Amino acid sequence: MKLNQLFFCTLGAAALGLTAAASPFGMCAHLNRMPPEEMRRELADMAGLGARMVRVDLDWSQVEPEPGKWDFTRWDALVEEAGKQGVAVIAILGGELHKPVRPPYRNQQDFLRYVAESVRRYKGKIAA
Numbered sequence: 207m208k209l210n211q212l213f214f215c216t217l218g219a220a221a222l223g224l225t226a227a228a229s230p231f232g233m234c235a236h237l238n239r240m241p242p243e244e245m246r247r248e249l250a251d252m253a254g255l256g257a258r259m260v261r262v263d264l265d266w267s268q269v270e271p272e273p274g275k276w277d278f279t280r281w282d283a284l285v286e287e288a289g290k291q292g293v294a295v296i297a298i299l300g301g302e303l304h305k306p307v308r309p310p311y312r313n314q315q316d317f318l319r320y321v322a323e324s325v326r327r328y329k330g331k332i333a334a
Contacts, residue, residue, distance in 0.1 A: 229256035229257065229258050230258075231256060231257050231258070231259075232257050232258060232259025232260055232261060232293075232294075232296070233252050233257045233259075233260050233261070234260070234261040234262075235248060235252075235260055235261075235262060236262065236263060237249065237260065237262050237284050238262055238263065238264070238265060238268060238280045238281055238284050239263075239265070239268075242280075242283055245283070245284060245287065246287050249284075249287050249288055249291045249293055250291060252291070252293055253291040253292055253293055257293065258292065258293060258294060259293065259294045259295075259296055259333065260288060260293050260294070260295055260296065261296040261297075261298060262284065262295060262296070262297060262298065263297075263298045263300070263301030263302065264281060264297040264298060264299055264300075264301055264324055265301035265302040266299075266300055266301060266302065266303050266304070266307070266317075266320050267301070267302045267303060267304050268280060268281075268301070268302065269281060269320070269323075269324065270320060270323075273316075276323060278327055281327075281328075285328065285331055285332060289331075294332070294333035295331075295332040295333055296332070296333050296334045297324070297328070297332055297334070299320075299321055299324065300317075
């Protein structure tokens with residue numbers, strides 16, 4: 207998040223008299239596509255502004271780089287850091303897709319396998 211964006215978000219929240227504890231606000235960000243340190247800073251900035259939710263693409267191509275080979279490393283780090291910052295994660299399923307599975311409705315079995323694996327891993331750990 208750029209400094210001017212932070213300033214205007216903070217100014218807007220202050221003008222509305224919002225407090226972090228009662229904040230109904232969230233953000234959408236590609237945190238899983240950032241280097242780990244940048245992702246941690248972004249989450250800290252969001253929490254500091256009072257955002258209590260973040261919507262993030264659970265990129266299929268990132269968590270299953272090859273068929274049947276799962277790598278949730280970035281998402282595990284994101285979910286853990288969001289929990290530390292008090293920010294609930296809302297996952298957008300699909301995200302970046304491999305060319306062979308586009309569009310997912312033509313590859314329903316593969317898509318359902320990705321969804322099932324993601325739900326199994328994050329059940330009870332992410333908001334939605």
